[in-house]
Amino acid sequence: MPMTHDEFLLQMDEILDLPAGTLRGHERLEELPNWDSTSLITFIALAETNYDVYVSPGQIVTCSTVADLLRLAQSESSSS
Amino acid sequence: MASRGNRMEASMAPEATLQSEVLKALRFPIAVGDILRKRLVLKKELLKQTNLVPTRIAILGGSTTTEVKSMLELFLLAQGIEPAFYESGYNRYAEDVEFENPDLWNFKPNIVFLHTTWHNISEFPELLEAEVEVERRVRREMARFESLWEKIHAELGALIIQNNFDLPRLRPLGNLEASESFGSVNFVLRLNAEFAGYARSHSRFLINDILYLSVQVGQAAWFRNSYWYNFHMALSPTATVSLAHNLAAIVKSVYGKSKKCLVLDLDNTLWGGVIGDDGLHNLILGKDHPVGEAFLDFQRYVKGLKRRGVILAVCSKNDAENAKEGFSHPDSVLKLEDFSAFKANWNPKPETIREIATELNIGLDSIVFIDDNPAERALVAEQLPEVAVPNVGSDVSGFAEVLEHERFFEVDKVVQDDLSRSAYYSSNAQRSTCQARFSNYEEFLASLEMTAEIGAFLPVYLERITQLINKTNQFNLTTRRYTSGEVEAIAQDPAFITLYGRLADKFGDNGLVSVLIGQVSDETIQLDLWLMSCRVLKREMEFAMFDALVERCQARGISKIVGVYIPSKKNSMVAGHYASLGFSPMGGASEGRELWCYHVPPTYSPRTRYIRRTAEALLAAASAESASVPSEV
Numbered sequence: 192m193p194m195t196h197d198e199f200l201l202q203m204d205e206i207l208d209l210p211a212g213t214l215r216g217h218e219r220l221e222e223l224p225n226w227d228s229t230s231l232i233t234f235i236a237l238a239e240t241n242y243d244v245y246v247s248p249g250q251i252v253t254c255s256t257v258a259d260l261l262r263l264a265q266s267e268s269s270s271s
Numbered sequence: 272m273a274s275r276g277n278r279m280e281a282s283m284a285p286e287a288t289l290q291s292e293v294l295k296a297l298r299f300p301i302a303v304g305d306i307l308r309k310r311l312v313l314k315k316e317l318l319k320q321t322n323l324v325p326t327r328i329a330i331l332g333g334s335t336t337t338e339v340k341s342m343l344e345l346f347l348l349a350q351g352i353e354p355a356f357y358e359s360g361y362n363r364y365a366e367d368v369e370f371e372n373p374d375l376w377n378f379k380p381n382i383v384f385l386h387t388t389w390h391n392i393s394e395f396p397e398l399l400e401a402e403v404e405v406e407r408r409v410r411r412e413m414a415r416f417e418s419l420w421e422k423i424h425a426e427l428g429a430l431i432i433q434n435n436f437d438l439p440r441l442r443p444l445g446n447l448e449a450s451e452s453f454g455s456v457n458f459v460l461r462l463n464a465e466f467a468g469y470a471r472s473h474s475r476f477l478i479n480d481i482l483y484l485s486v487q488v489g490q491a492a493w494f495r496n497s498y499w500y501n502f503h504m505a506l507s508p509t510a511t512v513s514l515a516h517n518l519a520a521i522v523k524s525v526y527g528k529s530k531k532c533l534v535l536d537l538d539n540t541l542w543g544g545v546i547g548d549d550g551l552h553n554l555i556l557g558k559d560h561p562v563g564e565a566f567l568d569f570q571r572y573v574k575g576l577k578r579r580g581v582i583l584a585v586c587s588k589n590d591a592e593n594a595k596e597g598f599s600h601p602d603s604v605l606k607l608e609d610f611s612a613f614k615a616n617w618n619p620k621p622e623t624i625r626e627i628a629t630e631l632n633i634g635l636d637s638i639v640f641i642d643d644n645p646a647e648r649a650l651v652a653e654q655l656p657e658v659a660v661p662n663v664g665s666d667v668s669g670f671a672e673v674l675e676h677e678r679f680f681e682v683d684k685v686v687q688d689d690l691s692r693s694a695y696y697s698s699n700a701q702r703s704t705c706q707a708r709f710s711n712y713e714e715f716l717a718s719l720e721m722t723a724e725i726g727a728f729l730p731v732y733l734e735r736i737t738q739l740i741n742k743t744n745q746f747n748l749t750t751r752r753y754t755s756g757e758v759e760a761i762a763q764d765p766a767f768i769t770l771y772g773r774l775a776d777k778f779g780d781n782g783l784v785s786v787l788i789g790q791v792s793d794e795t796i797q798l799d800l801w802l803m804s805c806r807v808l809k810r811e812m813e814f815a816m817f818d819a820l821v822e823r824c825q826a827r828g829i830s831k832i833v834g835v836y837i838p839s840k841k842n843s844m845v846a847g848h849y850a851s852l853g854f855s856p857m858g859g860a861s862e863g864r865e866l867w868c869y870h871v872p873p874t875y876s877p878r879t880r881y882i883r884r885t886a887e888a889l890l891a892a893a894s895a896e897s898a899s900v901p902s903e904v
Binding site: 205225228232235236237247248 | 304311498504507508
């Protein structure tokens with residue numbers, strides 16, 4: 192079963208080494224200190240694991256906020 | 272497992288410690304998603320450990336290595352090893368070595384890991400190419416790699432860990448790729464055979480078998496187009512975790528941190544059924560029963576571990592006689608004499624495992640405990656966090672697989688001492704019995720008829736010496752760690768006096784048990800390292816080593832021996848070592864480091880009373896010494 196919005200945010204907290212409950216969704220990716228190539232690859236790998244979809248780096252570049260990432264994973268999931 | 276009425280509910284077990292919870296994520300069955308997601312949290316937790324062994328690893332990649340580094344760091348930290356990394360640029364593995372990248376040279380790696388895959392094979396055979404030409408390609412490819420390896424060994428002095436090759440993703444020729452000499456699969460297997468041959472004939476060169484790993488992970492999960500084309504990652508994130516786990520096991524073995532002893536439950540672990548209730552003849556064991564065959568296979572696996580030096584012990588809740596009877600089952604591959612310690616009683620298992628560790632004189636952190644009962648596992652894991660307690664489940668058919676995946680007993684080389692280790696621990700029990708018969712300890716020591724072989728480091732012993740250096744914590748004056756490359760360099764450097772010591776007695780050979788390294792400057796030698804295996808504590812082996820050291824000092828005109836003691840959490844037993852040998856405290860000590868001084872007398876009375884030094888050793892030592900000492904000395 193696809194994860195909820197809150198579950199997704201908690202996972203992103205872990206990926207970025209933030210205390211659980213820190214991210215609300217509106218945060219800009221470029222302002223997050225641990226958002227780097229490794230966390231980007233981790234996001235892609237988790238999208239595959241959790242949503243069974245492949246999200247390309249090109250698609251991620253179009254995302255500005257954490258919530259955009261979730262929308263991307265969900266939209267790819269619904270279109271696959 | 273216990274008798275049927277004595278089973279403890281898993282839910283009653285206390286909560287495991289945070290540390291165990293952290294490590295659990297890195298143990299079989301590895302949850303790749305969890306590790307990826309919790310990478311930073313895991314790292315932070317693992318860095319809270321104390322007494323981490325530092326190492327310097329250069330990753331020279333034929334593809335992107337950032338993920339490899341990140342995962343390897345986690346698995347190494349979980350083994351108590353704290354790595355510093357150098358990473359080559361993308362696909363710069365050859366150039367960095369060939370053109371002596373100053374960043375790499377200045378980094379001075381202990382280990383160089385060459386992360387190459389089939390993408391880095393420079394020339395595959397042409398279609399229908401003659402066999403002789405294919406062979407030429409093999410030779411050229413080998414020459415290319417060998418030149419890198421030789422330069423790394425010669426100039427960086429580092430241990431090399433080299434991937435062999437995984438298989439190409441596509442097979443345009445189908446099955447012919449495996450059978451034709453020009454087929455890509457055949458070519459990769461030829462190269463892998465050459466790499467393996469090089470590993471067999473060169474020390475300080477180890478293969479990371481990614482061909483096996485790719486089969487284990489599955490080709491489809493091993494390589495993913497998306498990661499290759501977007502990031503030039505030759506391995507998917509899932510495969511990267513598997514690679515890092517395997518690599519960490521190799522590094523762990525290099526640093527002598529592999530486990531030594533497998534402690535086994537009996538009922539429903541080595542045979543099906545409860546011997547105390549069911550009786551010998553109703554045990555499920557043997558080819559006549561599907562589950563019995565699985566127990567038989569597990570026994571065979573355990574016997575194989577024992578043959579290559581893993582110490583076996585039994586920890587069972589049973590009456591001792593009942594428990595022993597189980598090994599008289601006609602289909603039992605394991606026999607009573609395979610076990611160096613045998614404890615069948617009704618005491619809590621953590622208590623019994625402590626007794627086993629004491630009896631065998633090994634640390635709890637050397638032990639792996641296997642039990643089908645989850646409650647017993649939970650109890651041991653909670654009360655003895657140093658003991659590895661894999662979650663083997665309750666189905667015997669999976670036990671060996673879990674042990675394999677965990678890579679507890681990984682070895683970088685099988686040396687003769689490993690093969691005789693089990694015999695040593697068994698004979699140690701006989702020594703203890705013998706000791707009890709004597710009214711005083713001196714009589715006991717005299718009765719052991721001990722002989723020692725003490726000499727300068729010999730090539731044949733370098734692997735064992737490195738192993739001992741990197742795992743000895745208690746009788747270790749400085750706890751300095753050295754790679755095999757460093758040990759080899761020191762062995763050949765006349766500025767050092769090196770000594771190894773082997774000890775045998777009437778019960779058997781204890782193997783190579785003591786190592787000493789001293790750096791000579793004018794008429795002074797400073798002891799950088801002096802250690803001894805706890806196997807031979809209180810046997811006066813340290814006296815025999817000191818006698819040999821003094822002899823060498825006299826022969827080289829050295830008048831002053833400076834002993835260094837660096838206290839650690841584990842080496843308090845040697846705090847009085849230098850004082851007991853007649854050293855005096857000297858100035859120049861700093862916080863965390865004591866210096867002791869001994870003036871070599873012109874005539875010296877040997878300290879050893881009960882150990883006879885063998886003539887062969889004296890000759891070998893003299894010959895090695897004369898070979899390593901420059902003529903002017």
